[in-house]
Amino acid sequence: PEIYRLSDGREHFKGDFSKIILNNKALIDISRDKWRLYEYLRQHSVRSIRTFVTGEYDLIARELNLPFLLKPRRSSASKGIVTVECREDFDYWKKKLGDNFMVQEIIGDDEHEYTVGVFGLGDGTFSQSIAFSRKLSREGSTVKARTVDIAALDEEVRRLTALFKPVGPTNFQFRRHQEDYLLLEVNPRFSSSLSLRTAFGFNEPEMCIEYFGEKRMPRPASITEGTAVRYIEDVVNRA
Template identity: 30%
Template sequence: MDKINVLVTGVGGNVGQGIIKALRLSKLNLRIIGADASPYSPGLYRVDKGYIVPRTSEKNYLPEMIRICQKEKARCVMLGPDQELLSMAQNKEIVEQETGAKVIISSVNVIETGNDKWLTYLFCREAGLNYPKSFIPTSPEENLAQAGKIGFPLIVKPRVGFGSKDIFVVRKKEELNPVIQRIYNPIIQEYLLPDDEEYTSEVFTFADGIQYGTITMKRKLLRGTSVVAICDDYPEIRTEAQKASLALKPYGPCNFQMRLTKTGPTIFEINPRFSGTTVARAKFGFNSPENAIRHFVLQEKLPPPNIEKGVMLRFWEEIYLEQKRLEQMAAAGEIEGKVACKPDYF
């Protein structure tokens, strides 16, 4: 089989890097092209070809993505950063028509539902799922009244936010309105307990809406990133994720973050994309980047997933490269080959 060229974006972050690692674990014959906005992104120097690209807020973002896909004859595009999802969903048809590459992205409606925590709450309520009680702030007096109905502690965070930024736990009423004033476009939500019952569950959905499979892990977080992931069945969580996915209708991978509360599994976040634990899932037998290529690009029939139980522990890692390689990337905007080394010293 000829090599399949795959473009992975956001290779400076853990999602993009996880996609790369999962693709390396696959048995497919691949050439991986990486893209990121910064020359200091490690993934640029561990792929077969790296490109510096504009940020999604810049007008030349989409033309540059199309140019790279055409130049590299990419057959598939996989997105890392949340910030790229809506733009690419809105332009998916254009990119696919002009490049021939399959863009692994859900519909605009699905992306907006996942990006906006208030829309996530409304979706869960309308779909008959468990959800954290939530409200949008209005006046200081009404905020306190609504908070009193839910009870403290509460979570205050942006409706649209990434990377666990600006998330506050409010434990008493005197703190509520000052915290609300600090956040742009906030949402206030019930604090789900217990803290040690948090789960992440991915449902992979085919183009025809049929669910291929689900993988669930209990997790511990450090600043929003899973640093411990315990892969097991967790039937209550799995069933809730499958029910949510059936109602949402995503395309490819979709992740549901939950806590197992006294009222049952409760979804508080939806990420309709590859996740930060993509490589762990691949190692446990559920390789979504490989599944996406086999199903959406090669149109293969996938065998049922064979998921192993196990534990992932995440740690810091380094790569090294010559200064001239970094300068080359900054000047030319692209670089060929894996020019950074990754010592095996841990």
């Protein structure tokens, strides 16, 4: 994604380009590699999904149980995720992906997946947040969403925000496993569910104008409750 190129070259931006809004560089660097994110979480004693980037099939199948997920270390929007069910799948993808190879335990289920948006203040806190339970399309973006208010999920978001210290729009994605909410990935940018959050009152572009442009705390958003569905519509105008 463009955010990585912009972040890598941020010290070269001059004039109007110096006003480009970018998140915490350390967080952007961690987010670009799922294995690096996993290691960072473990180093800070955050419970995480069991993950491997090396090892033979028999060992990994024993540790993770079949089936398990193959996730390219460097990808976005759930691209490239494959369910591994046998040795042939494992050997094929391990050879194909090379150093981008990563496998992960399957946890929870599709009914308990969540996306949370926060506006980080850079000091380990955030001005406000909004959480959805969600269903994904085949392309990996949110296709159905419902606002939720879950105390344990909110607590995990506060913990991760204190750890990562995001600045501006940041998106956390979770799955519930038993009683825990485990992080799938973090997106230190506007995520694809931006329009859904805005529709429920959590307007991140407006918050950016207030915080980065006007140098003041974003006004508290009046967040409504409800559900949302995305779909493709054909609009045909015949002559």
